[in-house]
Amino acid sequence: MAYEDLREFLATLDKNAQLLRFSDPLSPEPHLGAAARAVSNLTDRGPALLFDNLDGYERGRVVLNVVGSWPNHALMLGLDKDTPVKEQFFEFARRWDAFPVEVGRREDAPWREHTVEGDDIDLFHLLPLFRLNRYDAGTYIDKAPVISRDPDDWDNFDAQNVGIYRIQVKGKARLGIQPLPTHDIGLHLRKAEERGENLPVAIAVGNEPVITTVAGMPLMYDQSEYEMAGAIQGSPYRIAKAPLTGMDVPWGAEAVLEGEIVAYSREVEGPFGEFTGYYSGGRRQPVITIHRVSYRTDPIFEHLYLGRPWTEMDYTLALNTSVPLYQQLKKDFPEVVAVNAMYTQGLLGIISVRPRYGGFAKAVGVRAMTTPHGLGYCKVIIVVDETVDPFNLAQVMWSLSVKFHPAHDLVVLPDLSILPLDPSSEPAGITHKVVLDATTPIAPEQRGHFSQEVDAPAETEAWENRIKQLLK
Structure with a gap:
């Protein structure tokens, strides 16, 4: 099921009636952001949206909502588009166990077709840029893996980071980036600045969906995203060497931007409409200078709409957040059955145990x-x-409504760390956290009346399978 590039995946979506094309002339603002918001509002089976006639742009197409539904997510994994979420979760976890899968290196990358360097770079001309939400401070690149290396361990492939961060376009060849200190790129930048050096980076725009999914995973520092992408797609992930920085970048990218994060330089970045459903405000953040841009003929610029859930980001991060939590918890507690951390990037999670x-x-x-x-x-x-499906909210709400006792089953942990983007944190980055125990009380807890639960009639599972086939 490995896809060579974004174009091959879009062809698969098209074949499965999960791609809509728009060829009528459109102004990028507000139409593209509005279209992406609309498709998320209407359905959880929404298609990708491809726009190829944008006012003001000589080159380039824009695609949104690439993995913005469960059918698209299933197709990313090479599964039938009607595969249920729970089955996708366990398949994702099964493939995770194949990590690491060695990469495949190739030097014939299609993004080498065209190159612009130095003073000739104008990102506003090279890329179709637009604001997603009306009060964004500017245009953003928000679904492009950023590749960086550990300055103190430069040749260590496993310490090379592939992560997705929001990137504000601040000038013709200048970007703002928001790396948190806990992010791998934040650690790389700290080490570079301690050495008094800029941090080289490469930014890959327009990729097949496995690498953008893996780039959002909470992997360990020395775990390679490329080797995890190979595990998820079931074959070695193809990479190529970026000519200026030497970074390993996705072979099938539409465009590659190379430059460096400027040591000790900070500028106000934001506001930006975030995945929490709120604008994040402006903060002083690092700055990137771009020195080289390589791109394919007629590139496809992929964008990620963010706003109040659910949007494409929630589908993209749903299982790559849930599965790592599941794997880590299961090491300590084999009794963990499944983990659903799909809600607002895991700010709320459901664990069956x-x-x-x-x-x-x-x-x-x-x-x-x-x-x-x-x-x-x-x-x-x-x-x-364990009898409650954490991906079935009706079952979860039933369990919470009849088994949770506020006096016995609420655990409050005060003043713990949280990402500063959480609008309820006070001060930003600090919050109380809670555990709600909606399991059936067992010894030594003796309370409630749970001895006569209604079970399913015989042959229920057989009828589920029969009805499922008829619905197809």
Whole structure:
């Protein structure tokens, strides 16, 4: 199921009736952001949107909502587009276990077709840029993997980071980037500045969806995103060497921008409409100077609409957030059955578990908050029994409504870390966190009346499968 590039994946979407093309002349603002918001409002089975006739641009097409639905997410994994979310979760977790898969290196990258360097670079001319939401401070590149290396361990492939960060276009060859200190690129920048050096970076624009999905994963510092992409797609991930910086970048990218984060330079970046559904405000952030741009003929510029969930970002990050939490928790607690951390990048998560004794579920919930991802997210954790599907909100709400006792099942942890973008944090980056235990009480807890639960009639599962086939 490995896709060579974004174009091949779009062809797959088209074949499966999951791509809409718009060829009528359109002004990028407000139409592109509005279209992406609209398709997310209407359905969770929405198509990708491809625009090829934009006012004011000589070259380039724009595609949005590439993985903005469960059918598109399933096709990314090479599955039938009607594959249920829970099945996608376990398939994603199964492939995770194949990590690492060695990369495939090639030097015939299609993005080498055209090159612009130095004073000739004008990103506003090279890329179709537009604001997504009306009060964004400017135009952003927000779905492009940024590749950086550890200045103290430059040749260590595993310490090379591939991450997605919001990037504000501030000038013809100048960008603003928002790396948090806990991000790998934040660690790379700190080391570079301690050495008094700029940090070289490469930015890959327009990629097949596996690498953009993996680039948003909370992997460990020495785990290669490219080797994880190989595991998820089931074959070696193809990379090529960026000529100016020497970074390993996706072979099939539409465009590659190369430059450096300027040491000790900070400028106001933002406001920007974020995945929380609120504008983030402006903060002083690092600056990137671009020295070289390479791109394909008639490039496709991929954009990610962000706003109040759900949007494409929620589908993109749903399982690549849930599966790492599942894998990390299962190492400590084999009783963990599944993890649904799909809500606002895991600020709320649901864990199904097979409790061993009273209080066990609460311990699992607290542990989730100390995982690498949970430290900055996981503000609200709901724990349910193994018989409850954490991806079925009707079941979760039933469990919460009848099993949760406010006096016994609420754990409040004060003043813990959270990402500063959480609008409820006060001060920014600090919040109380809670665990809601919605599991059935077991010894030594003795309370409630849970001995006569209604079970499913015989042959229910067989009828589920029969009806599922008829619906297809």
